[in-house]
Amino acid sequence: MRILVTGGAGFIGSHLVDAYIEAGHDVIVVDNLSTGRRSNVNRAAKLYEVDIHAREFERIVADFRPEIINHHAAQSSVKIGQTDPVHDLEINGGGTARICALAIQYGARKIIYASSGGTVYGEPERLPVTEDHPIAPRSNYGVSKYVGELYVQLAARTAGLEYTIFRYGNAFGPRQDPYGEAGVVAIFTALMLAGQPCTIDGDGDQRKDYLYVSDIARANLLALGAGPSLVANIGTGIGTSVNEIFHTLSQATGNTIPPRHGPPRPGDVRNFWLDCSRAREVLSWEPQVSFAEGIRRTVDAFRTDT
Ligand SMILES: NC(=O)c1ccc[n+]([C@@H]2O[C@H](COP(=O)([O-])OP(=O)(O)OC[C@H]3O[C@@H](n4cnc5c(N)ncnc54)[C@H](O)[C@@H]3O)[C@@H](O)[C@H]2O)c1
Secondary structure, three states: EEEEEOOOOOHHHHHHHHHHHHHHOOEEEEEEHHHHHHHHOOOOEEOOOOOOOOHHHHHHHHOOOOOEEEEEOOOOOOHHHHHOOOHHHHHHHHHHHHHHHHHHHOOOEEEEEEEEOOOOOOOOOEEEEEEOOOOOOHHHHHHHHHHHHHHHHHHHHOOEEEEEEEEOOEEEHHHHHOOOOOOOOHHHHHHOOOOOOOOOOOOOOOOEEEEEEEHHHHHHHHHOOOOOOEEEOOOOOEEHHHHHHHHHHHHHOOOOOOEEEOOOOOOOOOOOOOOOHHHHHOOOOOOOHHHHHHHHHHHHHHHHOO
């Protein structure tokens, strides 16, 4: 299949580009490298360093005529979303509206859209969180990611586009940016390997659903053959606390420096883990990499990169 991956130079996007290439698909990447890196992009995929809002993006879609647009480009920081909500909405909401318009205009069959299980539901009323849980984001980022979902579903209703919307848990793994404000596994791994102390937000007992990135890539592979309209959580169904992450990473890296504690994060959901039975039933998808194994692989990759 001809697949256009937006955000394919980023953390998650680059792993699913690898999975698509390995499965023999014809893949191009559109990424403005605002947070992504050229070195993340598989050599077999052509990278266009272009913004999804740029005029040139339309020419790329018109020339390549993708069957599938896998849309992972985003302003992916909750913190930036809080300080600059208009920019956040322009990229995540407006950017997705543009993807949908171009997909319809140039005859794409399907959009695969990366949404956020950790933010669109807000503070869960019940756990694990199922897809029919009320949508009640507590951050601008959560709103803008959900706006993207609405545009994708609008394109399906009005123009017959197929879609898969994935609501991911918290991804971790190789290539995650350790210098950003999010991605506690990457941040702690880099600090521990550099012999620096880690700061845990609040008491560290907040529990979230941490998922190894190769399991996300596999879900995106299965989405190619999924039915015409699917919204599915992608996570482990297990809540892991930040204190547990600190402990597991300390063992894996040999860290002996005790953690510091800072204030809790504003806008942060305290506890969430996702019910993923729909992904299991519809896609035969289940996470295959345990948290401990994912941590080992991540630490190994960070050791090699530094
Ligand atoms: N990391 C997670 O735990 C997580 C959880 C839920 C959902 N998501 C979603 O998954 C996707 C990928 O997230 P990630 O963690 O890999 O983040 P990332 O920042 O590594 O990847 C985003 C990519 O999009 C690119 N990009 C940003 N704005 C762009 C624009 N205007 N035009 C073209 N390219 C642009 C960036 O350069 C980057 O390569 C995002 O849509 C994010 O909202 C991530």
